Structures are given as structure tokens and as C-alpha cells.
Amino acid sequence: MRNTILEISLVVALATGLCVCFGDCPPLSITKSNSNVILTWPQTTGNWLLIETPGLDYYYSSNGVVYGEAYRRTIIPNSNYSTNGTNISVTLPIVATNKFYMLRTNNPPPPPL
Secondary structure, three states: OHHHHHHHHHHHHHHOOOOOOOOOOOOOEEEEEOOEEEEEEEOOOOOEEEEEEOOOOEEEEEOOEEEEEOOOOEEOOHHHOEEOOOEEEEEEEOOOOOOEEEEEEOOOOOOOO
16 A cells, blocks of 8 residues: 555656746656656757655745745756667666656756847
8 A cells, every 4th residue: 555655646746747847848757667666758859857856845825924845856867867769767766755756957948038
């Protein structure tokens, strides 16, 4: 049951659109393989990085005061990436805590004119 909840959390996190970027972002997919998850996205132009975070940031206001909670983000190192020429993939172990993943680019588009 615990693994099922963890897997559902990962899938929900990806299905809800955690693609935080400007412009077009490649789709990020996840599959389970034994005691690992495999995250895959198309190899495209641009430099996309896989980001891992233990939770989702949220903000709210009460009585005119804004409160928020931001979670630490970790870049998954490029040395963990593999490619088949079409897709990039990363294999990570399934752990007992929530993990959320997103793609970010370090080549943001220029500001609008």
C-alpha cells in the first residue's frame, strides 16, 4: 500500500503539469521498473535539467499578510542522464518519501521587446 501511494504521488505530480518554464516544455513521463522509477523526456534543442523537490510550493494570504512555504530544489546531475538518441532518461530509486519532478531550462528566452 505504501508503494502504491508513493507511485500515485509521483504520477499525480507529473500529471498536474509541473512543467515550469517559459515557452514550450518537453513532456516528462514516468514509469516504474522494479524498485526504480524512470523519468523520460524527448531530446530537444535547449538545455533541460531535471529538478527534484520533496514538496510543492504554496502561498496564501490572511488578514493582509502573505505566507508561503518553498521547498528546496535539487538538480539531478547530468551524469545520471542517458540517451538513446531520441529521448533522455534518468533512473532513480523509489524512496519512502514524496518526490516531485520538473524540467527547467538554463537557457531562458530573451525578454519580450
